[in-house]
Amino acid sequence: MNYLFDIIIYPILYILPAYVANGAPVIFGGGAPLDFHKKFRGKRIFGDHKTIKGTVSSLIAGIIIGLIESHFFSYLLPISILLVIGANIGDLFGSFIKRQIEFKPGKSAPILDQYGFFIFALIFAFSLGHLPDLYGLIFLVIVTGILHLLTNIGAYLLKLKSVPW
Secondary structure, eight states: OHHHIIIIIHHHHHHHHHHHHHHHHHHHOOSSBTTTTOEETTEESSOTTSBHHHHHHHHHHHHHHHHHHHTTOTTHHHHHHHHHHHHHHHHHHHHHHHHHTTOOTTOOOTTHHHHHHHHHHHHHHHTTOOOOOHHHHHHHHHHHHHHHHHHHHHHHHTTSSSSOO
């Protein structure tokens, strides 16, 4: 029973604020672009798909999950905040890289799209400890890839996204 908690349940609880933060802009985003149409080296910084409303909704939704989880594991609130900030920076970093190497908006960048938010979230929260163990992290890597695929297909079918990736 401890294996179930250590490898599956705790890792999901741990990363959930980052997952929610990453998905919230699909539902609550839109509006003015975060980069205000500004350019860096002649190319948009983030593009039209990264919006102020999407970023704010991401931060709020992820932190709400952290607040809920903190009732059960008090140490998770500061971790959740760092996970959410890291997830946002990772997602924005991915968009920035895609714009700079001239990926067309909406085009998939394998690995960067699926794991950028995840890697940055873990890096930001690492200093506070309480990371899942190695098997839990392996589980999260696998689940993150699968969930990214399934949630994007679902969002596309629900017409929340214009592309299924």
